[in-house]
Amino acid sequence: MKKFVQVLLVSLILCLSACSTGTPKEEETTNINASYDVAIVGGGMAGMMAAAELAENSDLEVAIYEKAANLGGNLPYTGGVIMGFNESTYPEVADSEEFVNYFRNLYQENINLGFIEKEDFTINEELIYNAFSLYGKPVKFMLDAGVPFPDSENFNTRNYGGTIYSNFLSITGADEGSDTCFNFLQAITDKLENYSNVHIFTNAEVIEVLNNENTVTGIKLKDGSEINTPNVILATGGIADSEEYMKEYNPGYIGHINYTTGLSTGDGITMTRKFRTEILGIGALGGFVSSDSTWVPLRSYFMIDGTGNRFVNEAYSDYITSYIAYSEKRNNIYMICDQNYADANPEEIELKLNENDLLEFDSLESLCENLNIQYEQFQKTVNAYNEAIANKANPEFDLDYTLGNQITKAPFYAERQEDYFFDTFTGIKANEKAQILNGNNEIIEGLYGAGQLILCNAIEIVYAQGGTGLSFAAATGTLAANTIIEKVSK
The missing domain is CATH 3.90.700.10 (Succinate dehydrogenase/fumarate reductase flavoprotein, catalytic domain)
Structure with missing residues (x-):
């Protein structure tokens, strides 16, 4: 009965989210000859901020493919925190080295608690540093979009992992009766839709990354459409809603209460298996x-x-x-x-x-x-x-x-x-520029990761509360987009 109620609540929230965040401008998804400079798979925080960076700083034609009816991913249900905001001035964000220290502290805490052995896992500090050195960009985009701030009591300084962060934005999940997440998504969606080079496709499920050996050539949708593109950003989230992957990578969490929305099905792992990508990360972001x-x-x-x-x-x-x-x-x-x-x-x-x-x-x-x-x-x-x-x-x-x-x-x-x-850490290995690596530790040309899919490069098991997930998603989505911009500008 409890599971039925949970599923019913998730369905209701997704329905309300689709209504509250508005319907993206209609795009044609069945044109087999469609071609874009960049295809972003997944319209959560990472995917949206990747699109924002490309729209703000390039003339590239960008398409977002989201399999749900609206953008936002799990955000409408779980809520979250964006670190580093300032209500009146920009950019009042923590230095990227402070974010590296934050993840170092989490890593050391895992070792101190005996959850991992030091030689078993090493965080990719260059990836964290590069991503958060760009963190002012998504922060500015959200501020310019007119993201509504909650009560002032939720807009303070916090200390996470020994690092003091300046103001942060708290987004309350819809399950708690709050509309802050809907207002947040509405503001971002409205701004993205104003860019002529950003094309938003909802109810559009990507099932395959097309390639010629180790180079990306496009994507394939569930309806059979093939989209030509030399650059694909996978922002597909975790594996919490995949029974197959949970059994394989996180069997201990099967049967636990799952507060995702049914969207975390490990699509990024599925689409990159043919490249023999290395799977990292165990455990889950959870609590009591x-x-x-x-x-x-x-x-x-x-x-x-x-x-x-x-x-x-x-x-x-x-x-x-x-x-x-x-x-x-x-x-x-x-x-x-x-x-x-x-x-x-x-x-x-x-x-x-x-x-x-x-x-x-x-x-x-x-x-x-x-x-x-x-x-x-x-x-x-x-x-x-x-x-x-x-x-x-x-x-x-x-x-x-x-x-x-x-x-x-x-x-x-x-x-x-x-x-x-809420979700899992299991994902795929990426380098310091958010480029996904194959089984030989080589760059897959034109393939990038962002958000939950590559969080495993920054933390292995225990993940402290405080909204690091949304902030990491925003930063790595921006990094993946920035890497593409640098590549095409050469």
Whole structure:
């Protein structure tokens, strides 16, 4: 039933998105003799910003092919954050070296947590640097498009991975009842449609990259149309909605709640397999969602699994915590608090009780009996936790114990924590200019990657929250387009 409701919601959101973002000017998609200088496959953030760069800085004829009914990709459902905005001046963006440091910090965090071995994976720092050195361009395009800013409280300075970023734009997903994502997409779509050299095709699914040996010659659509082009940018997203690829690359996430829109089907991987491209990236961009409807989990800083044991520093981000739970095969996970926490956070507790996200029990024994948690071990865990709170120290998880409350006062509350994920890291190897490489590590002439498809070159497993995905998509879409502009200008 839950999966049915989820699918129904996704369908409704996509329908609303198509209505709210307007219908792109109608283009003919069945002309077998059509020819463009650049074909962009995928109309999400990466594809839109690639088109923007080409439109702003070249006379090349550009076509965007989006298989859905409207541009935007997963954005209407998931929302996101664009880092580096400034409301009144341009360009107030972080230096590209700071973005490199951000990904370095994520990489080091993966190593420190034991998620990857240093020799197993190395981030492509040149790719990150080159992409974010151009980041002012998509930022300026969005500002010039009149992208509407949300409330000022969402427009501040944030610290991610030890790097302080200037103002950022928060886009709330449509599933939360907000129209900020629709307004955002409407502004960008309207501006793209004003360029005479940008042609937008929706409901147009690309199924093949055409080639002559190691050189791109065009693309083929599902309706049989063949489009001649020497340059193809693949901005096709991840693999979360492909059962085949999830089994192959991320089997541990099968069955977890998936908050994508059905568009992340690994099309870029499928279309490049004939080039024997190298597949990188495991894991997924995810976290915890409560058992019913509340996105933000209870923050009592006392989390246990079905064995009655704590297993993580509860101050970690949802993404890190969910990956630890996934990798260690933890299940039956609950966040626990007592009336002490409820007294200090009455509004949070009332909201979660009203939405049936929180279960209430008269005793810890009753809690364990009803939730199938091992009581004897759970009682030992509670005693150790209470002692750690009293001493403000516990070397086992290195948590700041000024954050927590002792678990002593009835009634006791439990909130089920369920893994979810927005998308995956699995993608293909690219070089420092966003050019896709074949199995011999050679450039495939005329083939470029952007966004989620090449995020695997920047981070392997754990991906911190904060909208890095949208910012990376905007930057790499711009980089791929810029590489084409440099090539044709020579």
